Amino acid sequence: MSDSPQPYRVLARKYRPRTFRELIGQDAMVQTLGNAIKRGRLAHAFLMTGVRGVGKTSTARLIAKALNCVGPDGQGGPTIDPCGVCEPCKAIAEGRHIDVIEMDAASHTGVDDVREIIEAVRYAAVSARYKVYIIDEVHMLSKNAFNALLKTLEEPPAHVKFLFATTEVNKVPVTVLSRCQRFDLRRIPAELLASHFAHVVEAEGVAAEPDALALIAQAAEGSARDGLSILDQAIAHAEMGPDQPADSAPLVTAAQVREMLGLSDRGSVRRLLALLLEGGTAPLLAAVRDQYALGVEPLSLMRGLLELVHAVTLVKAGRDIASPGQSAEEREAIADWASQLGFAPLHRLWQLLLKGHDEVASAVLPIESCEMALLRVMHAAAMPDPGDIARMLREGGPIAANAPAASAESSSSPAAKLPASFQDLIEAFWQHGKGQLAQELHDCVGLVRYAPPELDYRATPALASDFAARLTPALREITGAPWRVAQSDGPAAPTLLEQEQRKAAEERAVILETPVVKAALEAFPDAELDGKLEQWSA
Numbered sequence: 039m040s041d042s043p044q045p046y047r048v049l050a051r052k053y054r055p056r057t058f059r060e061l062i063g064q065d066a067m068v069q070t071l072g073n074a075i076k077r078g079r080l081a082h083a084f085l086m087t088g089v090r091g092v093g094k095t096s097t098a099r100l101i102a103k104a105l106n107c108v109g110p111d112g113q114g115g116p117t118i119d120p121c122g123v124c125e126p127c128k129a130i131a132e133g134r135h136i137d138v139i140e141m142d143a144a145s146h147t148g149v150d151d152v153r154e155i156i157e158a159v160r161y162a163a164v165s166a167r168y169k170v171y172i173i174d175e176v177h178m179l180s181k182n183a184f185n186a187l188l189k190t191l192e193e194p195p196a197h198v199k200f201l202f203a204t205t206e207v208n209k210v211p212v213t214v215l216s217r218c219q220r221f222d223l224r225r226i227p228a229e230l231l232a233s234h235f236a237h238v239v240e241a242e243g244v245a246a247e248p249d250a251l252a253l254i255a256q257a258a259e260g261s262a263r264d265g266l267s268i269l270d271q272a273i274a275h276a277e278m279g280p281d282q283p284a285d286s287a288p289l290v291t292a293a294q295v296r297e298m299l300g301l302s303d304r305g306s307v308r309r310l311l312a313l314l315l316e317g318g319t320a321p322l323l324a325a326v327r328d329q330y331a332l333g334v335e336p337l338s339l340m341r342g343l344l345e346l347v348h349a350v351t352l353v354k355a356g357r358d359i360a361s362p363g364q365s366a367e368e369r370e371a372i373a374d375w376a377s378q379l380g381f382a383p384l385h386r387l388w389q390l391l392l393k394g395h396d397e398v399a400s401a402v403l404p405i406e407s408c409e410m411a412l413l414r415v416m417h418a419a420a421m422p423d424p425g426d427i428a429r430m431l432r433e434g435g436p437i438a439a440n441a442p443a444a445s446a447e448s449s450s451s452p453a454a455k456l457p458a459s460f461q462d463l464i465e466a467f468w469q470h471g472k473g474q475l476a477q478e479l480h481d482c483v484g485l486v487r488y489a490p491p492e493l494d495y496r497a498t499p500a501l502a503s504d505f506a507a508r509l510t511p512a513l514r515e516i517t518g519a520p521w522r523v524a525q526s527d528g529p530a531a532p533t534l535l536e537q538e539q540r541k542a543a544e545e546r547a548v549i550l551e552t553p554v555v556k557a558a559l560e561a562f563p564d565a566e567l568d569g570k571l572e573q574w575s576a
Contacts, residue, residue, distance in 0.1 A: 048266075049238060050262075050267050050270070053266060054096055055096045056100075057100070057119065058072075058100055058104075058118055059119075061093050061096065061100065062226055062230055062231075062234050062262065063092070063225075063226035063230050063262075064092070064097070064223055064224065067221045070221070071101065071104070071118060075116050075117060075118050076118070080116070082200065083199070083200040083202070083217055083218040083219065084199070084201050084202065084218060084219050084220075085203075085207070085210070085214075085218035085220045086201070086204075087204050087205070087221070087223065088205070090205055091260075091261030091264045092223040092224065092226060092261060093262065094174075094204075094205075094223055095172070095174055095203050097221070097223065098174075098202075098203055099130060101170075101199075102130050102138045102172065102199075103122075103126070103130045103131070104116060104117060104118055104119075105170065105199060106135075106137070106168055106170070107124060108124045108125075108126060108167075109121050110124060116167070126165070126167075135166065136164050137165060137168070138169075138172065139155075139158075139169075139170070139171050139172065140174065141155075141171065141174070143173050143174060143176050143177070144178045148182075148183055149183045149186045151183065155171060155190070159171075159190060159194060159195055160195065162195075162197050167197075168197055168198065169197055169198050169199070170199045170201060171198070171199070171201065172201045172202075173200070174203045175203065175204060176203065176210060176214075177207070177210050181211075184210075184211050184213070188213055191214065191217045191218075202218060207220075225259070226260050226261070226262055228252070228255040228256050231258055231262060231265050232248070232252050234265075235251045239251070239273070244276070245288070245289045246291075247291050249292035250290045250292040250295045251269075251290075253295045254268045254272060254295060257299055268299070269290075272290045272295050272298060275290075275298050276288035276289055276291070276294055297332075297333055304346075304368055305367070306325075306329055306334075307339070307342035308346065308368065310322070310325055310329075310339065310343060310412075311346055311347070313325055313416075314387075314415055317416055317417075322416060323409055326339065326408060326412060327405075335404070336407070336408035337408075340395040340398050340408060340411070341395065344391050344392065344395060347384060347388050348388070349372050350372050350375045350376050351381070351384045351385075354384060359372075386418065387415065390411075390414060394411025394412065394415060456490035456519060460479075460488045461534070463479070463488075464476050464479045464534070470515075475508060475509060479509075480533070480535055481533060481535040482497065482498045482500045482533060482535075483495045483497065483534075484497075484498065484531055484533050485531045486529070486530045487526075491519050491521040491522065492522045493513075493521060493523050493524075494523075494524050494525075494526045494528075495524075496525070496526055496528070496530035498533060509523055
């Protein structure tokens, strides 16, 4: 009777790390553990934290093997390179070792579950060197369960080790964290994941394009388990070529992966960004709908644009982002945009796209929301920077980036039409029928600074308290430009009224010193000087 075929094991389980050498992307943690084992400085509790699929539970099992390995000859001690062939190593790998207890805290959250552990730790290990408790998703334990565990966790028996794993370390009480040696498992870089997937497809007898593996690695977001699950799906999705024999290996192509994941290719994203920057409304909407018809998800479009803008910004900042999966066309396009766009437009693009991404993610109508978000980005991208707006306001220029050009008859800028002097400004108020403000400006305002469209002044006691509130809109009405009006306590020129009075007094003194006037006043002591000074001076 023939043996029954072995059931298929998914790649994420089949290629789970069996040694620390196979644990990719966590070299710092492996080195720390190796040094601790060599020097006999083993903590009694370890906490592994990180995003899903980076190897937290696998690391816990590897530590359990490292602590209990006895070597092929049965005489070995704790080692960072467990042999994998001794009975403890095989039993732990198969999940059947009686002294290595795994518990899922998501389904065992109560104090009663922890009480069982507290009772069991008093007894020595049956066959292993250490009794190991692996508690996955430890943050799911209740507050009472954590409190019940604290004393045992702080002073466990010498033969007991606790290994905790969690994706949400912020939910673990500080009292627990302080009793554990913590390891933060990092997201695995996309390049390292792609290299790992290349070994997997080779071991599986499957062919795959490098770009396809790079797309899968990017979609995995640093998680080996997620990436292997996507790779498993991609292999099943791969089609046999028309000219390939029936027993040949399928080929995983980048086009198939994009179709499977609903991704847009990088060339399409670059064309979309170019249309955004060029401001072509109809071509932009047509390109979005073309991608949607090809099966590309609107959220994927927004994400692709965000990644591209981020790459351009990094190049603008002087960072080298070249990668093996990046085409020469993409590098050239990114370099061109980085040289043409400033940091301010790039930051604005990022913020607008990020807002659009969030809207599309929660929208009832994703494709419609995507179109509206991109149209908003396209029109806002042509707006001037805040610094340019401030300069335009100061100079009285048009704020709109696409304002129509002035005609030949009115080609001078509004700044050139502003009154050139303070006296001209007062005259403009008289001409526009605003005599009260004109009189106040003349009689009660000491000029500190006049730089149209800015006016700084010192008020005299006679000036009304609501003067600035009345003056600012009147200035805009008369000149057609917004003004900045500020009251100052700094040094100021005398009011125009004071200047006129001083000039008249000086001229009167000059006239009184003329020989004719002096002789007349001497002949007629009770006489007074009267009349307009212009007549005397004439």
